[in-house]
Every structure is written in structure tokens, then in C-alpha cells.
Amino acid sequence: MNKFYINGKFFSTRLTGVQRVGHELSHRLFNGLTGKGVTCEILQPPTWMSKSRKRALWTTLWEQFILPLRARDGFLINLCNTAPILLQKNQLVVLHDAAVFDMPNNYSKSYARWAKFQMRKLSGSSSILSTVSEFSRQRLSLALEKSKSDFFLLREGSNHVHNISTSNFILDRLNIRERKYILAVGSLQPGKNFRNLLTAMNEIDNELILVIAGGGDSIVFSSGVKLDSDRYIQAGYVSDEELKSLYKNATCFVQASTYEGFGLPLVEAMAIGTPVVCSSAASLPEVCLDAAIYFDPQSPSDIAKAINKVAFDENLKKSLIQAGSIRADHYNWDTSAKELIDYLLLKSKNKA
Numbered sequence: 001m002n003k004f005y006i007n008g009k010f011f012s013t014r015l016t017g018v019q020r021v022g023h024e025l026s027h028r029l030f031n032g033l034t035g036k037g038v039t040c041e042i043l044q045p046p047t048w049m050s051k052s053r054k055r056a057l058w059t060t061l062w063e064q065f066i067l068p069l070r071a072r073d074g075f076l077i078n079l080c081n082t083a084p085i086l087l088q089k090n091q092l093v094v095l096h097d098a099a100v101f102d103m104p105n106n107y108s109k110s111y112a113r114w115a116k117f118q119m120r121k122l123s124g125s126s127s128i129l130s131t132v133s134e135f136s137r138q139r140l141s142l143a144l145e146k147s148k149s150d151f152f153l154l155r156e157g158s159n160h161v162h163n164i165s166t167s168n169f170i171l172d173r174l175n176i177r178e179r180k181y182i183l184a185v186g187s188l189q190p191g192k193n194f195r196n197l198l199t200a201m202n203e204i205d206n207e208l209i210l211v212i213a214g215g216g217d218s219i220v221f222s223s224g225v226k227l228d229s230d231r232y233i234q235a236g237y238v239s240d241e242e243l244k245s246l247y248k249n250a251t252c253f254v255q256a257s258t259y260e261g262f263g264l265p266l267v268e269a270m271a272i273g274t275p276v277v278c279s280s281a282a283s284l285p286e287v288c289l290d291a292a293i294y295f296d297p298q299s300p301s302d303i304a305k306a307i308n309k310v311a312f313d314e315n316l317k318k319s320l321i322q323a324g325s326i327r328a329d330h331y332n333w334d335t336s337a338k339e340l341i342d343y344l345l346l347k348s349k350n351k352a
Contacts, residue, residue: 097261
């Protein structure tokens with residue numbers, strides 16, 4: 001294959017964990033492929049679609065009907081869960097998790113139906129499949145009745161945080177500049193387990209408050225959870241610069257999820273130098289290894305015990321920061337792009 005296309009639909013949506021993968025890998029794949037003399041083009045929906053109130057509908061129609069026509073003379077790389085089902089071959093799709101099968105109640109019914117249909121269609125075609133963790137590889141292989149070896153393992157990265165400046169104005173906006181806080185990141189949907197995390201705050205030292213950064217997507221997620229407590233501040237959607245400031249100034253970062261295909265905020269926190277306290281569920285122990293203190297996400301008391309342990313033990317914090325820095329170095333977007341390029345070129349060579 002001497003021409004590659006990258007599905008740039010993700011540029012039309014708000015930047016979250018999955019879209020981060022697209023943003024970080026797309027330009028690296030473009031530069032890496034063109035550097036090897038291979039033609040590559042990033043295809044994006046028209047700007048007006050991104051600005052439309054019906055953005056999700058328009059960009060999905062573009063992806064399903066216009067994109068396969070534009071990419072028909074080459075190989076299409078899809079980095080963010082979705083891909084044109086009409087393109088039965090000559091494409092790769094990265095499926096980040098099997099959550100719509102494992103935890104369908106986390107999603108709106110319409111999104112869950114469409115996502116399941118699309119993933120089954122893609123897995124039944126000659127598309128190359130990829131995912132981001134051994135956990136997701138296992139869960140997807142069961143859900144889609146595929147072999148684990150059918151999924152190319154694509155590592156995510158953490159080194160993007162080093163190119164982001166900080167914006168401490170967020171500390172003033174939230175009135176936390178002089179306060180000790182625990183940071184959590186994610187949308188207010190059930191899988192993030194914020195209800196148990198907030199319950200755990202009743203057993204956490206009164207010095208500490210909880211700050212949750214992240215927005216929601218009513219099209220993708222179900223109505224989620226309602227949180228009400230004076231121990232909690234909802235920061236809402238924040239910029240990269242604001243989020244980096246929140247990481248840097250947090251007492252610790254906590255990921256209480258009951259389900260994650262990867263957990264990008266974990267490696268962001270580790271790369272920035274924030275100690276990590278983490279759920280023992282799903283892919284999270286695989287991502288962190290010995291660079292986190294773990295807890296049972298179903299037990300608020302266990303969550304509180306782990307947070308208290310880290311928050312008030314300076315030696316433990318230093319140890320976690322050091323281990324986290326080493327672990328974060330394992331996740332590098334440049335390495336990920338190179339591994340994917342080598343894999344795709346090898347596959348195309350074998351087909352030739």
C-alpha cells in the first residue's frame with residue numbers, strides 16, 4: 001500500500017482521552033509515513049459540520065459515506081473507536097475498550113446500539129483491529145468472538161504533558177490555591193465511580209477536598225450521577241493548561257473507576273509528578289504496575305484508607321512520584337507511532 005489516510009473526525013469533537021490519542025498520533029503518523037516516502041493525508045469533516053448543533057449526526061454521516069469514498073485508493077487509519085463500515089478492507093480501527101458490551105448502562109441507549117452494531121460489523125470484515133491494553137484485548141476478543149492475537153496492541157503516551165504550560169488561574173477560580181485537594185478526572189458517568197469516591201470523603205481528613213475535572217457528553221453517556229457535598233468541587237471541562245496546574249498542585253491523583261480500557265489521566269499524572277492512588281479494577285493495575293497505591297473501588301472505606309495513606313506520608317509520596325516517572329516514560333507517543341507504522345508497512349508488504 002503506497003497511500004495512507006488518517007480519519008480526522010476526532011478533530012471535530014471536544015478533546016478527551018480517546019480524542020487525545022488521535023491528536024497525538026495523527027501528526028506523528030503523518031510525519032513518520034511521509035518521512036519514509038509514503039503518501040499520507042489527514043481527512044477531516046468540513047468545518048461547518050463541527051459548528052453545527054447536529055455535529056454528531058453530520059460527522060457520523062461524513063465518516064460512514066464520504067470518508068470511504070475519499071480513502072478508497074489507499075489504506076485508512078481510524079484511531080478513535082469509529083470507522084466506516086462500508087470499507088470492508090484496507091483499514092485499521094483502534095477500539096479503546098469493550099465498555100458498551102460490558103457496561104452498557106453507562107451509555108445512552110442510542111449510542112450503545114450504534115457502537116455495538118458498528119464494532120460487530122468492523123470485526124466481521126477484513127479490517128485490522130487494534131486496542132490499547134491487554135485488558136481491552138481480552139474483553140474485546142470475548143465480546144466480538146475474536147482471538148486476542150487479532151488485536152494489535154497500541155500503547156498510549158504521556159509525553160504530551162511536557163509540551164503544555166500551566167495556568168494557575170484555575171486555582172483562583174476554584175478557590176483552592178491555599179487548600180489541599182485530591183484530583184479526579186473524568187465525566188460524571190457511573191463507570192467513573194465518583195459516588196463511592198465522594199462517600200469515601202467522609203472518612204478522609206477534613207483538610208482535604210475533592211476536585212473533579214471533566215465534562216459530560218449527553219449523546220454518548222447516560223444521565224450519569226448527581227453529586228452533592230461540601231467536600232467536593234466540580235471544575236467542569238478545563239483546558240490542557242488548567243488541567244496541568246490541577247495535577248501539579250494536587251496532594252494526589254485518584255482514579256476510582258470500575259472500568260477503564262486504559263486510563264490516560266493516570267500516566268498524565270505520573271508524568272507530571274503527582275502521586276497516584278488507584279482502583280484495582282480493569283486495566284488500571286496493568287497501566288500503573290508498582291507506581292500506585294491500590295484500593296477496592298466498591299469499598300468507600302478502602303478508598304479512604306488508601307488516600308489517607310498517601311496524603312500524609314511524605315516518604316510514600318516521594319516513592320510513588322519516582323516510580324510514576326519511570327512508569328510514565330514507558331508510555332511514549334513517538335514510540336507508539338513508530339510501532340504502528342512498522343506494523344502497517346509490514347502488513348502491506350506481506351499483502352503485496
